[in-house]
Amino acid sequence: MISNLFTKIFGSRNDRTIKNLRKTVALINALETQLEALSDEDLRAKTAEFRERYDNGQSLDDILPEAFAVVREASKRVNGMRHFDVQLLGGMVLHQGRIAEMRTGEGKTLTATLPAYLNGLTGKGVHVITVNDYLAKRDAETNRELFEFLGLTVGCNVPGMMPQQKKQAYTADITYGTNNEFGFDYLRDNMAFSIDERVQRPLFYAVVDEVDSILIDEARTPLIISGPAEDSSDLYIEINKIVPLLELQEKEDEEGVEGDGDYTIDEKSKQVHLTERGQIKVEDLLTERNLIEEGDSLYSASSITLLSHVYAALRAHKLYQKDVDYVVKENEVIIIDEHTGRSMEGRRWSEGLHQAVEAKEGVKIQNENQTLASITFQNYFRLYETLAGMTGTADTEAFEFQSIYGLDTVVMPTNKPMIRDDRADLVYLTQEEKYEAILIDIKDCQERGQPVLVGTISIESSEYLSQFLRKEKIKHNVLNAKFHAQEADIVSDAGLPGTVTIATNMAGRGTDIVLGGNWNSEVEKLDNPTDEQIAEIKAAWKIRHDAVIDAGGLHIIGTERHESRRIDNQLRGRSGRQGDAGSSRFYLSMDDALMRIFAGERMTNMMRKLGMQRGEAIEHPWVNRAIENAQRKVEARNFDVRKQLLEYDDVANDQRRVVYSQRNELLEEGDISETITAIRGDVLAGVIDQYIAPQSLAEMWDVPGLEERLKQDFLIELPITQWLADDNKLYEEKLRERIEQSVEQSYKQKEEQVGDSVLRQFEKAIMLQSLDQHWKDHLAAMDHLRQGIHLRGYAQKNPKQEYKRESFELFSEMLENLKVDVVGILSKVQVRAEEDVEKVEEQHRKSENAPREYQHEEAEHVGGEAPQSATVMARTEPKVGRNDPCPCGSGQKFKQCCGKLK
Template sequence: MLNIAQRIFGSTNTRLVKSLYKIVNQINAIEHEFQILSDESLKNKTIEFKEQLNNGKTLDDILVPAFAVVREASKRILNMRHFDVQLIGGIVLHKGMISEMKTGEGKTLVATLAAYLNALEGKGVHVVTVNDYLAKRDADWMGELYNSLGITVGCILSDTNDLDRKKAYNCDIVYSTNNNLGFDYLRDNMKFSRNEMVQRGFNYAIVDEVDLILIDEARTPLIISGQVDQDIKMYNKIDKLIYELSEEDYELEEKHRNIFLTECGITKIENLLIQHKLISSNTSLYDIDNMIIMHYITQALRAHKIFSLDKDYIIKDGNIIIIDEFTGRMMDGRRYSDGLHQAIEAKEKLNVNNENQTLASITFQNYFRMYKKLSGMTGTAETESEELLGIYNLQVVQIPTNTPVQRIDLNDDIYCTEEEKFDAIIKFISECHKKLQPVLVGTISIEKSEILSKLLTKNKLKHSVLNARYHEQEAYIIAQAGIPGTITIATNMAGRGTDIQLGGNLKMLAKTTLANILDKEIISIKYKQLVEKVNKDKEIAIQAGGLCVIGTERHESRRIDNQLRGRSGRQGDPGLSKFFLSLEDDLLRIFGSDKIKGMLKKLGMKKGEAIQHTWISRAIEKAQHKVELRNYDIRKSLLKFDNVINEQRKVVFDQRNRILDNDSYNISLIYRDINSDIVNNIIHDKYYNLDDETYKLISSEITRIYSITLDYNTISELESKNKLIEHINN
C-alpha cells in the first residue's frame, strides 16, 4: 500500500524537495536585479537586511533576497554561481535540517547561504568542521565572500590563544572543529571571571560531516582532566609480567574490545605478583587491598592485546598520539583514560606520565543540543536518519545532484587470505596505471597503508602515501591525486572533505609551482601553461575512466565505505570503485566469518580465486549492520548516563554563571557556608571531645574532600568544630 502511495505522490523527501523549488524559482526570478548592482551597493544590502530584521521582519521573510545576494557575491568573488540544488541545500540548512549531498556537489558553498542569512541577526553562527585543516581552508576561502558583504569571519584552531578565540567568537561567523567548540565550553565553565570566557552563546550551528560528528564521534565524551598522584612505576612493573602470560591465561572478546583473565591466568598472575613482591603471599588478587593491582593488570592486558601501534595510535616525539578511527587523523592532546594511556606508554617503553582525573566532561549529543537551531551537511546520513531524528530532532533531506552520478561501483572481490587479496589489488592497480587512470587506494590503518606501499615499491609502481605520519603533505598529495597515472594510498584521511579533481587541483598546483617566482609576467605565462596542462590532463583522466577508488577492507560503518567511494565521480565526472576483501579482514573475521566461510565453501572457492556473489555482499552488509547496531547501543547508553550528569551540569554551571554575573554575591561567604555544612556532616557530635581513631577518620575524610593534608593531631588540637571550620577557611 505504501509503495503504491509513493509511486503516485512521491516519497516524503521528493515532495519536500519539490516544494522548495518554489522558493528557488523566486530567487532565480530576482537574480538580474542584483547583477546590475555595484559591489558597494551589493554590500549595503547587508545593512538593509539588518534594518528589516530590526523592524520586525523574520529571517524567512528576507531569505529570497539574501540568498540572491550571496549567489551574486559568490559569482564576483569566487567565480562560482550556486546551482539550484545548492540553493535547496541552503534552504534545508536554514530550516534546521540535514542536507545530504553527494561528493563534489559543493557543500562548502552551500553553507554560505544559511550562514550569511542567520548571521544577519548578530547572534553568531558556528560552522563546524572535522579538523583544523578544513576549518582554516573554509574560513580563508569563504571568508572572501563574507567580507565582501560586510560580514565578519573568525577561525578557531587547536593552537589559537584565548584572546584570539574571544575575538573569533565575537565575529558574525566562526569556523572551528567540534572538539575546539566543546572544549571551549568546558573551559569557560572553569574560568573565574566572565571576562576570561571566550564563547558568547549557542545560536545556530551548521555541522559539516554531520554523521561523523553527531554519530561516530558521539561514542567518546569530551573530557578535561588534571593529573593525580599515583604510583606510576607500577605500570612498568606490571607490564613486564604480561609477557609471561600465554593465550590460555586470558579470554579476548574482539567484538566488544574486552579482555578477562581465565582461572588459569588468575593463578599464574597471582604467583608472579608474589614472586616479584608486588603483593604479599598470604593475600589474593581480589582482596580489597589489591584491587588497584587488578586495575593495572586489566589495562596492561588491553594495551598489549587490544590496542595496536600504527592502527590505534602512533609514537611521535616520544609520545603516544591517538589516531581517530573514523578520520585517520592524529588527535593531539587527547589521552586514553583510566590508566590505559599509561599502560600503552609502559608497553612501548616510553616515559610513563601521571594518570588523569576528570575535571569536566560533556558528550557531543548534549553539547550540540544546546544550540537554539542546529543543521548539518554530509554525503552519507540516510542510514542513520532514525538516530539523527530521535536524538537531535534533525530530519535528513536528500538533495538531488546537479548532474547525474557517472561512477560505476563494481562488485566486491573476496579472497581467502590477505596475501591473495593484496596480490589482486597490486594487479588491478597496475592495469589502471598502464592506461593512465588515476588511482586512490583506501586502507583502514597506517599499518596497512605501509604494507601496501612496500608491495607497490616492490612492483616498481611509483605512488604517494597519505596517513597520519605524513599529514603535513596532505594538501599537496590530494592536489595531485587526480593527475593521470597517479597512485595514492590513503587512510580514512582522504575519505571526508577531500575534493580530488581530475587533472589536478589548479589552485593548489599553482600555489606550489609558482610560489618562488617574483616576476609577474613570468607568473602569468607559467599560470597559462599550467591551466592548459591541467585541462589536458583532465581529458586524459576522463578518457581513462576517471578516478578509480579501491577499498582494501570494509569499515565497521557502511557510511565510511560510501565516503571513500564518493571521492570518485564528482559533478558528473566518470569514475570507478571496487572493494577487495579477505576472510582475514577484521570485519569478516570478527563479525561474519563462519557464515561467510560456509557460503564460500558451497560456492567452491579455491586458493587464489576471487568470489563475487550477492549472498556474500548481503552477508557483509549484515555484519556491518550488526556493528552499527552495537555502536548505536553504546551511544544510547552513554547518552542515558550523561543525561543525568547533564542536568547536574546545567544547574552547577548556571549557578556559577549567576555568581560571576552578580557583584553582590560574596563568594568568600558562600565558601564559608559550604565548609561549615561539610564539617557538620562529618562530625555529628555536639562536642568535639573524640578518640584518636575518630580523629584519624575525620582527617582522612577532609583530605579526600579538600585535597589538603590535615593530620589528626592538628585536628584534635583545634578543640572545637568552629575552630576546625576556621582552619579550613584560612
C-alpha cells in the same frame, strides 16, 4: 506494497520537501537580474538593511530569499563562483536546522555560506564546525573575503590560541573551528575564575560539516579535561613485565569448563578477561614482585588499583596495535582516530590505558589524570538553539540523527547525474590472494592512464600495501596520519593520469580529487604568475583531464569493508564528482576482521567445499548481502553503545547544568552574601538537629556536645548550658533562634574587622574554589560508580536505574558537603586584608592552570561489562536505611534527622 504505490503517486517525503523548497529557489533566481544591476556599495548596503528589518521584527525566513540572492551575487563578484540551485536548496535545509546530504564535489563549503550569512545578520554568532584545524583555517580564509565584502566579520577558532585571540574569534559574526575546540572552550569557560576569562557567547546557530563523522563516529568519545594525579610509573613498568608471561585461552571446551589459558579476548566488544587460572597466576607473579601480600586476592579492596593496572596492561598488549590504534613519534604515544586515520596529538586514553601503552612501547610514562570537566558531543551540540549539518553520507544514519539530535535528513539532488560504476565485491580465501588481485587491477589502470585511489582501514594496511607495490616497482603516494603535512599535495596530484594513491580513511579529508590534477595548486606554486602562464597550465590540465575521462575517470579500490557502510560510501564518493566518470570495487578476504568476526568459519568452509582454486574469487549478490548484514550488525551495536553512553551522560548532564548554572551566577554576582547566609543557616540547622532533635524532650538534648561542635565548626564559644540554667523558659525554638543570632553576630564582627568589600570578595573566592574541588571529586566518584554499575545486573537490578538513583545520592551528598565546607572555611579562616583574598584566588588559579590533558576516553564499556576497570567501594560502617532509627540517638527516623535532605 501499498506504501510503495503511495510513494510512486505522491513521491517520497524527501521528494516533497525538495519540491516545496524549489518554490523559494524560484524567488531567489527571480532577484538575480535586479541584484546584478547594483553597484558593490549598494550590494554591501543590503546587509545593514536586512539587519534593520530583523531588529524591527521581521523573521529570518522572511529575509531568506533576498539574503541568499545577495550572497550568490557577492560570491560571483568576489570568488567568481555562482551558487547552483541545489546549493540554494542545501542552504535552506541548513537554515531550517536539518541535515543536508550532499554528494562529494557538490560544494558544501560554498553552500554553508548561505545560512551562515543569514544567521550572522542577528549578531548572535554563527559557528561553522569542521573536523580538523586545516579545514577550519582553509574555509575561514576562503570565505573571509566574501563575508567581509558583505560587512560581516569572520573568526577562526583553533588550538593554541591565546584567550584574547579566542575571545576575538568568538565575537565575530561567523566563527570557523573544530568540534573539539568548541567543546573544550565550553568546558574551559565553565572552569574560568572570572567573567573576563570566558570566551564563548551563548550558543546560537551551528553548521556542522561532515556531520556524520562528528555527531556519530565521535559521539562515543566524550571530551574530557583532566589534570595530573599521582605518579605510578613504576607500577606500570612492573605490571608490563607480567603480561607477556600470560597465555591466551583460545576457547572453552564443550562442557563449558575453562581451558588452560590465562585470559580470553572478545574482539566484538574489544574486551580482555582474566580466567580463574590467569587470576591465580597474576597473583603469584605480583607476590613475587612484592606488589601484593602473600595470600592476598587480586580482587580484595586493597588490591583493586592493581587490578585496573593489570587489565590496562592486558588491553594495551592484546587489543591495541602499533600503527593501527596509535603511532610512536618522538618518544611519545599518539592516538590514531579510527574514523579519520588522523593522528590526535595531545589526546590521551583514560583509565590508565595510555600509560600502559607507554610502558609497552618503552617510552616515558606520563602521569595519570584526574577528570576536571567532561561532556559528550551529544550533550554539547544540543546546547545550540539551532543545529544543522551537512555530509555526503547521512541517510544510512537518519534514524540516529532524528532520535538523538532531533535532526531530519534531506537528500539533495546532484547538480549533474551520477554515472559512477559501482562494481560487485570480490571475495578471496586469503589476504595474499586478495592483494595479488588488487595488484593486477592497479597495473591495468596504470597502463591505461587511469588514476587509482586505494582505501585502507588502518595505517598498518596502507604500509603493507605500499611495501607490496614497491616490490613491484609501482610508483605511488601514501596518505595517512604519518604523512599529514604532505596531505594537500598528495590529494591535488591524486587525479593525474596513472597516479596511484593509498589513503587511510578518506572521511573528512575535505579536498576534492580533480581529474587531471588540480591546476589551481600549480598556479599557487608560482610567484606572481602571468595570464599567459595560467592559460598554459589550464590548457595542459585540459589535455590531462580529457585523457583521464577517456580512461574511465578515478577508480576506487577498497582493500576491505569498514564496520560502517557509511565509511565505505565516503570512499566511493571520492569518485564520480559533478557527473564525472568513475568506478569502484571492494576486494575482500576471509581473513579480514569483519569477515572473520561475522562470517566466521562456516562461510570459509563452504568456499573450500565449493572447490575454490587459488586466485579465484566469489562474486555473488548473496555474498554482498551477507557483508551488508554484518555491517548492519556492527552499526546497530555501535548505535546501542552511543545511545547507552548518552543515557548515562544525561544523568551527569542534568547535574552539570545545575553546577555550571550556579557557577555562572557566582561569577556574575558581585555580592553573594545572601547565598552565604542561607547556606550558613542550613548548615547550622543541620548541626543543631544532631544534638537537639526537633520536637524532642530537653532530657534528650546533648548540650555539651553541641557547644563543642559549634566551637569546632564555627569557631564560636556559646554558653548554652548557662543560658538554659538562667532561663527555664528557653524552649527549643527560642534556643535555636538565639544560637543562630549569636553565630550571625560573630560573622558580622569578622565583617567589621576586615571590611565589607574584602569579605564579599573572599566569600566569592572560597565558594568558587570549593565548588570546583567538590565537582572534581564528584566526577571521580561518578566515574567509579559508572565503571562498576554493570555488576548490579547480577543482583537482578537494572544498572541504569541504580546509576540514576546512586548518582542522585552522590550529587545530594556533594551539595551538602559543599555547604559544610564553605561555611567551615568562612567561619574559621581569619582574613586580615585584601592580600589574603588574592592569595586564595592565586592558589585556585595555579590549580586550574596546572598542565591539562584533553582526553579521548574509551567509552565502549559504559554500562556494559567492564571488569577491568570496576572499582569496589568498601563501607567502613553499616549502611543506615532511610526508615531506621538515627544513629545519633535522637530516637527519630534517619530520614527525618541526620539523613534529611536540605
